[in-house]
Amino acid sequence: MKIILLGPTGSGKGTQADFISKLLRLKHIEAGEILRKEAKKNKLIKKIMERGKLIPDKQVIKIINNIIKNYNNFILDGFPRTLKQSKSLKFIPDLVLFLEVKKENIVKRLLLRKRFDDNKKNIEMRYKIYLKQTIPVVKYFNHKKVLIKVNGNPQIKEVSKNIKKILIKYRQQP
Numbered sequence: 001m002k003i004i005l006l007g008p009t010g011s012g013k014g015t016q017a018d019f020i021s022k023l024l025r026l027k028h029i030e031a032g033e034i035l036r037k038e039a040k041k042n043k044l045i046k047k048i049m050e051r052g053k054l055i056p057d058k059q060v061i062k063i064i065n066n067i068i069k070n071y072n073n074f075i076l077d078g079f080p081r082t083l084k085q086s087k088s089l090k091f092i093p094d095l096v097l098f099l100e101v102k103k104e105n106i107v108k109r110l111l112l113r114k115r116f117d118d119n120k121k122n123i124e125m126r127y128k129i130y131l132k133q134t135i136p137v138v139k140y141f142n143h144k145k146v147l148i149k150v151n152g153n154p155q156i157k158e159v160s161k162n163i164k165k166i167l168i169k170y171r172q173q174p
């Protein structure tokens with residue numbers, strides 16, 4: 001099974017992808033984590049991440065697709081984030097989950113997290129990019145009829161419970 005999890009930074013994507021990966025025994029492929037490892041070797045990538053901008057499509061597509069090709073069952077978290085990345089996928093997802101969270105909740109969560117790239121200016125930048133670049137990805141998959149929206153505003157456990165229900169329902173489909 002191949003699942004994609006979409007949502008803005010701070011939507012709880014990583015946590016919920018982890019939950020899904022354990023529940024369905026899928027490999028969790030986390031773009032942000034992979035790129036943070038790259039940033040340790042590559043100063044330019046680190047600079048872009050510190051500014052809250054996206055790593056250029058060409059680079060990300062190469063890095064992430066190189067990892068995806070090793071797995072048949074996975075949950076992909078943080079990729080694709082642009083239309084170009086979406087069109088680069090060499091597989092058809094069974095399901096695309098979209099975690100929708102209000103901006104005020106995102107800002108609150110990210111300011112509590114304190115990761116190296118979490119500061120107010122950077123958070124605003126990432127949200128703007130999300131609206132401009134990632135919302136078209138949501139529309140792209142919605143058009144393909146594989147997208148399910150999940151309300152990501154409640155507490156983590158509540159969101160996980162709702163995701164579990166969606167997954168059970170999905171698997172019961174003929």
Ligand code: AMP
Nearest residue numbers: 009031032049053054055060078079081
């Ligand atoms: P995340 O952990 O998903 O919030 O990602 C952290 C940072 O990694 C982002 O702010 C981007 O700089 C970079 N990044 C993660 N995923 C992608 C992607 N699919 N395309 C471009 N840059 C990305």
